[in-house]
Amino acid sequence: DQQVKQNSPSLSVQEGRISILNCDYTNSMFDYFLWYKKYPAEGPTFLISISSIKDKNEDGRFTVFLNKSAKHLSLHIVPSQPGDSAVYFCAASAFDQGGSEKLVFGKGTKLTVNP
């Protein structure tokens, strides 16, 4: 039961171009979304987040877009740099019936930025 889906396991782009990573979710209870970045042999690190009351959040070269009606979000990186090469995890958060907040991750998309 994949509640958070990243259908592209990998993406390759040229340095300086835009990288667009996509994520779809199925649970309408999710109301907070995050992107994490992971380098090999390291733990994931927080990149950017967005609340469901917004449709866009920007932080430097990184912008996350949220389309609630389509249950879709995307991460845009522009311009892409070789150091952005990593696995990007989409995550969604909701409170369960017990009031505990749960974070559900997608499988990740491996981004390669070629010089």
Added chain:
Amino acid sequence: DTAVSQTPKYLVTQMGNDKSIKCEQNLGHDTMYWYKQDSKKFLKIMFSYNNKELIINETVPNRFSPKSPDKAHLNLHINSLELGDSAVYFCASSRRGPRGNTIYFGEGSWLTVV
């Protein structure tokens, strides 16, 4: 200074053994987690503790037992290890829940059961 540290980083052990992975965070966070990343690359939560109290316990075999001696530590004990337990286990912490307060992950512990 490592914010969330877990040991060992690599562990190879035989089926049936009992092993532990230790985790410590020096961020002063109230909530700690254990996540598992299996061969299919999914990163799934196993347990969550808030101030030493268990608040999330996903459906994992009872061979897995978390122990939190204080809010800076959350250790994972695994009894009677099975081949399917081979995975990367990530410890993490956050100030409260993940919302608005980012989760900080450790580097992961690569467990291989042979």
